Amino acid sequence: MLFREDTISKEELYSGKIISLETHQVELIDGKSAFREIVRHPGGVCILARDEEGRILLVKQFRKPMEEAYLELPAGKLEKDLTPYENALKELEEETGYKCSTLKSLGAFATSPGYSDELIHLFVAEGLTLGKIGGDDDEFIDLVRLTDEEFQDGIETGKIKDLKTVACYTLGKQYEAKLSE
Structure with missing residues (x-):
């Protein structure tokens, strides 16, 4: 079976700093039409990094959509002039104050392909050295x-519930296990 939907028309309803929202009228493979709402997102990166004692570096920051502070691996949205690799290096240093000598890609995944085109690129950082902590003016982060x-x-207790963090940690642990074989 051929899986596709042809766009008949589309309209941009909103364009903001990070996301935009579009509606699409599509033709289905059976000839019928349907309506789709699509969130456009530039994508992001997420990095598993460990300090000199092997502890996992996370950031704690308030997440307005969830109305609470979340524990997450260092992460950030893709800047259009940077590759995912370059973006991961930047986000790691800005959020944790560490640089790395090696950055290994663990692949990428679609966060919610039913309504968004966001793709998160996952990495493991190795060989950490002190860098300079930075970040955005509107970000307040605890390491x-x-x-x-x-x-x-x-x-297990719900203190960590960010999916990109859980996915990156899980794939990173598999990568680390292969290295130790």
Whole structure:
């Protein structure tokens, strides 16, 4: 079966600093039409990094859509003039104050392909050295360091519930296990 939807018409309803919202009238493979709402997002990066004691570096920051502070791996939206790799290097240093000598790609995933084109690129950072903490003027971040046991407990108790963080950690652990074989 051929899977596709041809766009008949589209309208941009909103264009903001990070996202835009479009509506599409589409023709389905059976000839019928349907309506789609699409959030356009530039994509992002998420980085698993460990300090000199092997603890996982996370950031804690308030997330307005959820109305609470979230524990997340260092992450950020893609800047249009940077590759995902370059963006990951930038976000790691800005959010944690660390640079890395090696950055390994773990792939990318679509966060919510039913309504958004956001793609998150996952990385593992190795060989950390001190850099300079930075960030955006409207970001207030605390650096948190957790052991693997504390991280797992955080997932189980709901203290860590950001999906990109859980996915990056899980794939990063698999990568680290292969390195130790």
